[in-house]
Amino acid sequence: MDKWFEIKDVDRADSPALVFFPDRIAANIEKLKNSIEKIGRLRPHVKTHKSAEVIFLLLNAGISKFKCATIAEAEMLGQCNAPDVLLAYQPVGPKIARFINLVTKYPLTRFSCLFDNPSSLNTLSIAGLASSMPINVFMDLNIGMNRTGIACGDQALELYRTAIDTAGINVLGLHGYDGHIHEPSLQLRRDEWQAGWDAMSNLASKIKAVGMPNPKIVAGGTPTFPFYAAEKGVECSPGTFILWDKGYQDSFAEQDFQIAALLLTRVISLTDGTKVTVDLGHKSVAAENELGKRVYFINAPNARVISQSEEHLVLDMGADHGFKIGDVLYGLPKHICPTVALYERAVIIKDHHVAGEWKIRSRDRKINI
Numbered sequence: 001m002d003k004w005f006e007i008k009d010v011d012r013a014d015s016p017a018l019v020f021f022p023d024r025i026a027a028n029i030e031k032l033k034n035s036i037e038k039i040g041r042l043r044p045h046v047k048t049h050k051s052a053e054v055i056f057l058l059l060n061a062g063i064s065k066f067k068c069a070t071i072a073e074a075e076m077l078g079q080c081n082a083p084d085v086l087l088a089y090q091p092v093g094p095k096i097a098r099f100i101n102l103v104t105k106y107p108l109t110r111f112s113c114l115f116d117n118p119s120s121l122n123t124l125s126i127a128g129l130a131s132s133m134p135i136n137v138f139m140d141l142n143i144g145m146n147r148t149g150i151a152c153g154d155q156a157l158e159l160y161r162t163a164i165d166t167a168g169i170n171v172l173g174l175h176g177y178d179g180h181i182h183e184p185s186l187q188l189r190r191d192e193w194q195a196g197w198d199a200m201s202n203l204a205s206k207i208k209a210v211g212m213p214n215p216k217i218v219a220g221g222t223p224t225f226p227f228y229a230a231e232k233g234v235e236c237s238p239g240t241f242i243l244w245d246k247g248y249q250d251s252f253a254e255q256d257f258q259i260a261a262l263l264l265t266r267v268i269s270l271t272d273g274t275k276v277t278v279d280l281g282h283k284s285v286a287a288e289n290e291l292g293k294r295v296y297f298i299n300a301p302n303a304r305v306i307s308q309s310e311e312h313l314v315l316d317m318g319a320d321h322g323f324k325i326g327d328v329l330y331g332l333p334k335h336i337c338p339t340v341a342l343y344e345r346a347v348i349i350k351d352h353h354v355a356g357e358w359k360i361r362s363r364d365r366k367i368n369i
Helices: 022-034 052-060 071-079 094-105 118-131 154-164 186-209 225-229 246-251 336-340
Strands: 017-020 065-068 084-087 110-115 135-142 169-176 216-219 234-236 261-270 275-278 295-297 304-308 313-316 328-333 345-350 353-359
Touching (some): 022 052, 052 353, 065 071, 071 084, 071 094, 094 110, 094 135, 110 118, 118 154, 118 169, 135 154, 154 186, 186 225, 246 328, 261 336
Parallel strands (some): 110 135, 216 234
Antiparallel strands (some): 017 261, 261 275, 261 328, 295 328, 345 353
8 A cells, every 4th residue: 555645753743634745736737737738728726725835836837827716815826926817706795896906906917707697797897997907807607507607698699799898898708617517427527518518619609700809718627627628729727636635536537636635633532442533523624525425534444434523523443443542544535625725724744744834825715805
């Protein structure tokens, strides 16, 4: 068994802890770069890692475009002088003023955001005119997730035409996210993806056919990345690839990225002859999945989750499990993105030793703006 995860000076790290492996993160970045013919087509999402240090690794690798979901993530990217940032969210209320403040405070970054309806388009137009800075926008399309976006039909074509003609707005193109597609079968996943891609690309063709500029297309996440990567001209937005997790490792075998983050936890109680309790509660690992599918322990693969509360996780290890008070377990979360957001910092491991900490800077809803 490859024990890449073992930390030789583990007593230097308190638990529960989020742990990053920079060498593996760098390897995942290189793998992503090698999976597409043009690096300029990559626009990775930062929601997974929320870390400035990871952004610098991406920038140093030649990646210049990014996607994010919160104003704080966008500001973190601005602080890193990322050249091109898409806030893949439709700002409303106070977020519009915050977005304008981002554009003003970080002039080295070109920011853009989404819209999917006339009301939001009009509000953004007013803000753009008031600030004397046209707001860069992508029209958000619903390609099957049914969360946000306008369907790829005649209404979308008309809304796009309206946006082109709207003062205070600079239309860059189309955005589509198909996060509903998680089919483990590569062929079935491709079939699901095809319907959304056909709708989106057909709309792009209609836009061009009526004399409007050919729209840029920003699309997809990690599960559908291989399909978009094969379509020339599309900007691809994988996010989870950077750290990977147990859920994607099990479901998407064709994308063999390396696990680059895990959770460190310790045995704090021997409940009875077969059960142990560790310090990995709801506050330490994403809890949106059912109880038995939240975390997998590399060095206790047969552990069965019995219960979880805010600061505790009870495991049935079976008879003669051998674990003692203070023993360390290395856990792989099923879903790394919301798990990272539970931590203020990540412990950094190099050559099996603790090498410092990286702050999870944009886990907060607000940094400055």
